[in-house]
Amino acid sequence: MGMKISLLTILFVAIESYAAASGINTNLKVLSLSKNRMGDPGLVALMPAMMQAPNLETINLGETGITPLGVQTVAPQLPNVMGLKTLDLSSNYIGDSGGIALGQNMPNINVNLNIEGGNIGTPGVMSMFEGVAMNPRKSDFGIPNIPLGYGFSQQFSEFLKLDPDLKSVDLSGVEIKDAGLSMLAPSIGFNTVLEYINLSANLLTDRSVLVFFSAIRSNVHLAVINLSMNNITNRSMAGIASFLSANSSLKELNLSGNTGITDPGALALAGGLKYNLTLSKLDLTGCEIGPMGVNALHQIMAMNPNIEILMDGMPAAMPETPPLPNFSMTNPYSDFSQLSQGMPSRKIGTIDFPSFNMPPQDFRMLLGMLQRYEIGALDFSGSQVPESALSELAFQLPNLNVETLKLDNMKITDPAAASIARALAANTTVKRIFLRQNFLTDLSAKAFAELLNINNQLEEIHMDGNRITAMGAKLLSDAFASGN
Numbered sequence: 001m002g003m004k005i006s007l008l009t010i011l012f013v014a015i016e017s018y019a020a021a022s023g024i025n026t027n028l029k030v031l032s033l034s035k036n037r038m039g040d041p042g043l044v045a046l047m048p049a050m051m052q053a054p055n056l057e058t059i060n061l062g063e064t065g066i067t068p069l070g071v072q073t074v075a076p077q078l079p080n081v082m083g084l085k086t087l088d089l090s091s092n093y094i095g096d097s098g099g100i101a102l103g104q105n106m107p108n109i110n111v112n113l114n115i116e117g118g119n120i121g122t123p124g125v126m127s128m129f130e131g132v133a134m135n136p137r138k139s140d141f142g143i144p145n146i147p148l149g150y151g152f153s154q155q156f157s158e159f160l161k162l163d164p165d166l167k168s169v170d171l172s173g174v175e176i177k178d179a180g181l182s183m184l185a186p187s188i189g190f191n192t193v194l195e196y197i198n199l200s201a202n203l204l205t206d207r208s209v210l211v212f213f214s215a216i217r218s219n220v221h222l223a224v225i226n227l228s229m230n231n232i233t234n235r236s237m238a239g240i241a242s243f244l245s246a247n248s249s250l251k252e253l254n255l256s257g258n259t260g261i262t263d264p265g266a267l268a269l270a271g272g273l274k275y276n277l278t279l280s281k282l283d284l285t286g287c288e289i290g291p292m293g294v295n296a297l298h299q300i301m302a303m304n305p306n307i308e309i310l311m312d313g314m315p316a317a318m319p320e321t322p323p324l325p326n327f328s329m330t331n332p333y334s335d336f337s338q339l340s341q342g343m344p345s346r347k348i349g350t351i352d353f354p355s356f357n358m359p360p361q362d363f364r365m366l367l368g369m370l371q372r373y374e375i376g377a378l379d380f381s382g383s384q385v386p387e388s389a390l391s392e393l394a395f396q397l398p399n400l401n402v403e404t405l406k407l408d409n410m411k412i413t414d415p416a417a418a419s420i421a422r423a424l425a426a427n428t429t430v431k432r433i434f435l436r437q438n439f440l441t442d443l444s445a446k447a448f449a450e451l452l453n454i455n456n457q458l459e460e461i462h463m464d465g466n467r468i469t470a471m472g473a474k475l476l477s478d479a480f481a482s483g484n
Helices: 002-020 039-045 047-052 068-080 095-108 122-133 150-160 177-190 206-215 234-246 263-273 291-303 332-341 360-370 387-399 414-424 442-452 470-480
Strands: 030-032 058-060 086-088 112-114 140-142 168-170 196-198 224-226 252-254 281-283 308-310 347-352 374-379 401-406 432-434 460-462
Touching (some): 039 047, 177 206, 234 263, 263 291, 360 387, 387 414, 414 442, 442 470
Parallel strands (some): 030 058, 030 460, 140 168, 401 432
16 A cells, blocks of 8 residues: 555656646636546646646546545645636545545645545544634535435534534535434534535435524524425424524525425415515425415515515526527428528527438538537537538538537547547637547547647536546646646
8 A cells, every 4th residue: 555655646746847847828727527537646647737727727537436545645735726616526435534634634725625425434524624614715615415424413513513614514415314403403503604504405304404493593694594305394384484584694595395395385484484574585496386385475576576486387587688599400401491591690509419410511511601600509419420520520610600519428539539629729719628428538638638739718628428547637737737
C-alpha cells in the first residue's frame, strides 16, 4: 500500500511541475468525463487543470473508479484549487478514510464537492461537516444519498448544538427515518445559523414531521425546508398549518411527492396560509390534491400575490418571451419545406433527428440551408447516422451558427470524433459539445486536447460514458497548461 501511495504522489508532483512551467490558453468551463475508465491516476492527472485553468468551473469524474487512495493523494492539494466551483466525485468509493482526508483539508477547500453515493460512513461524513464549519468561505454542505441512519443522526444532533457556521445542509436520502429526525429536531430548533435544510427522501412519516415542526416553532432563522418524497399524509397538515399561521421567517416549503397529501390536507394548509404573509413558495406537485384542494389554495394565491403554490393541474405560467421554433426531423420533407420558404425569425431553438433517414444529397442540402439561421442546438443523439453523414456534418460545421452540438449515444468512434474536433477548430459559435455514451478512447481525448489549443469559444466538453483512461485525462489536463 505504501508503494502505491508513493507512486501516485510521484505522478502528481511530475504533472504539477510540468504545468507550472507553462501558460494557459483555454476558456473551457465544463469538462465532464464521468463513467470513463480513469481511476485514481485520472483524478491525479487532472489536478493541474483544477489548479490552473482560469475559467474552468466544473469537472465531473463521477463513477470513474476513484478509491480512497486517490482521494487521500489529492486532498492536501485541493486547498490550492481556487477557480473551480464544482468537483463531482459521485458514485466513487471514497470511504471513511477518503472522507476523513477531505475533512482534514476542508477548512481551506473552496471547491464544492459532490460525494453522493461515495460509500462514506458516519466518521468520514462528520469529519467533512466539522471541516466545513471551520471554513470561513463555506457555509453549505450536503451528503445526498449516502445511507447513514440513526447513528449519524445522534452525532449530527450533538454537532448542531454547537451552532456550527453552517447555513445550508443537504441530508436528502440519508435514511435518517423517524427516529433520526426526532433526534435532530430539537438541535435544529435551537440552531441560530441554519437557513436551509433538505430532508427529502428519508422515509419520514407524520410522527416525526409533527415533532420537527413543533421543535422549530420558535426558530426565526430557517428560511427553506425541503420534505419532498417522504411518507407524509394529511395527518400532519393541521400541525404544519398551525406552524405556518404563526411563522414569519420561512420563505419556502417543499412537500412535493408526498402522495398521502390530498384535499383535506390542502384545505388545512389553506387555513394556515390565510395568516401567513411571508411564505413565498409552497411546492405540492406530485401530491394527490383534487379540484377542491386546488381551488382552496388558488384562493390563497388570489388573496396573497406574493406566494407561489405549485400543484399538478395548475396552469403553467406564460413565458416572458415567446419560445424559439423547434424542429424534430421525423418527417424531414415537411420541415424542409418550412425552412426553404424562410422562417419569420432567423433564430431556431433546437433541431433534432430522432431517427436519421435522409439521403446524402438531402442532408447536404439541409446543412447548407441551416447556414442561414442561428441555431440553439443541433441534436443527433440516439440516431444511427452513417459515417458519410458525419463526414458531411464535419465538412459544413465551420459554417454553421450553432451553440450546442449533441452527438450522444451514436456509436461514434475515434476517427469520426477527430474529424468533428478538427471542424470545431474552424467554428466560432459552438460552445457546448456532447459526445456521451459513444466508443471513444484516449485518441479522441487527444483530438479534443489539441482543439483546446486552437478554439477559445468552446465552453463545455461532455465525454461521459466512453472508454477514456487516465492517459486521456492527462492529455486534456495538459491542454490547460500548454504554452503552444
